[in-house]
Amino acid sequence: MDTIDNTFLPPHCTYRDCSQFHTPVGNTWFLKCGTHSTKAHGIVQRFRCRHCHRTFSRQTFDLDFCAKKRINWQDICSVVKNSISDRAFARYIQVSPSTVGHKLSRLSKWSQLYHHQQIIDHNLQENVCADGIETFVTSQFYPGHVNLLVGSESQFSYGWDFCFLRRKGRMTNAQKAKRAQIEMTWKIPRGALKKSFQRGVAKPLAKLGSQTILEKVIINTDEHPLYSKALTGDKSLASLFSEGICIHQTVNSKDHRDTNNPLFSVNYMDREIRKDLANHVRETTRHSQEPNMMMDRMTVYLVQHNTEKRFRIKAPKGMGTKHWIVAGIKPETVINPRKGKFRERPWFTEDFEESFKILWKREIPRPHGTPKRIQANFWMA
Ligand SMILES: [Zn+2]
DSSP: OOOOOTTOOOSSOSOTTSHHHHOOOTTOSEEEEEEEEETTTEEEEEEEETTTOOEEEGGGGBTTTTOSSOOOHHHHHHHHHTTOOHHHHHHHHTOOHHHHHHHHHHHHHHHHHHHHHHHTTOOOOSOEEEEEEEEEBSSTTSEEEEEEEEETTTOOEEEEEEEEOOOOSOOOHHHHHHHHHHHHHOOOOTTHHHHHHIIIIIHHHHHHHHTOSSSOEEEEEESOHHHHHHHHTSHHHHHHHHTTSEEEEEEOTTSOOSTTSTTHHHHHHHHHHHHHOGGGSTTOSSOBSOHHHHHHHHHHHHHHHHHTSBSOTTSOTTTOOBHHHHHTOOGGGSOOTTSOOSOBOOOOOTTSOHHHHHHHTTOSOOGGGOOOOOOOGGGGO
16 A cells, blocks of 8 residues: 655644744755555655654654554544444444544544634624533433533534533432442532533633624523523633623523524534434433543534534525534634545644543543543643
8 A cells, every 4th residue: 555645744843842843934844754664554754853853754643643443534423423332333344342432532632623723713693502411421320411502593512511410310219329339439529510511611602702793692591500600600701791791691491492492502402412422312221431432422423513414404405504604613614524534633732622621631530530541642742
């Protein structure tokens, strides 16, 4: 296999401590430095940085960097959005489930950067609504909320974050005893929901609210008392509230749930997630085992939903539009799916929202302190 790409020019040095990492000037900062042959990627061009004299290759910039096997990225996306479990797909293409997990994790990072680039300079053009979508990881003794910020007109997801909650609701005596036993070794940190709502909803809204073209932005939530505290408790958002740029409105969750309900967009996203993601289907037997992996899947799904899914499935042919178009996202930040997608490796940036930093570093706490899943060092390079 010969995959050498003579047209490729490295965009920057791959070492963060090198001056050519952030601001490479022209094409004179590197030299071509031979090739090497690999089983998975064919012949790969190497380069040498003229400033730090270290070498790197075309593969260093590839989403398949260090991968031993290539799997079509579009197929991985299909797994996520068509209610297929990782294991079912792994059996189908005859690889191990962990291979699918690793690929999903990469695609999640790619999606995080893609989404970040779309909303960093976005001028918000619509009201928004937010809610927590209930789900569980490992077993129903570990429920949690995916807190989601969605555009009221476009159903474009702007921000999301996950936190565990204490199991509530009706339980048998045996279940109560089991919960007590679990809580002897692992308890939900205090204020977990409030902090998560701030990371997933308040912080992205504060950024979007400061760049809005509207006179005022209404954020609709249900009457959960913590949501109000979380929103007003966020410093950057509190100033937008006091200036009247952001207004918080609550809606009774018992109100009829139709398109006129101000919470329609989050109710719609709840339905989409339950329908499309195998690990959130009600009474599922395909639930997630690990919170970071669960959010990787969620991230890939939400970003695909934002950019790929039609705004209304029943729209007449030619009238179809997408959620990102309705939201007014700048077209130059959205990749045309027909022109090479899923090729370039994403790089960590300190500009990420806190929720994405946590997800990138796989720092969502796991029940009972189960060890952090090992992640290759190059993701923080
Ligand atoms: Zn360098």
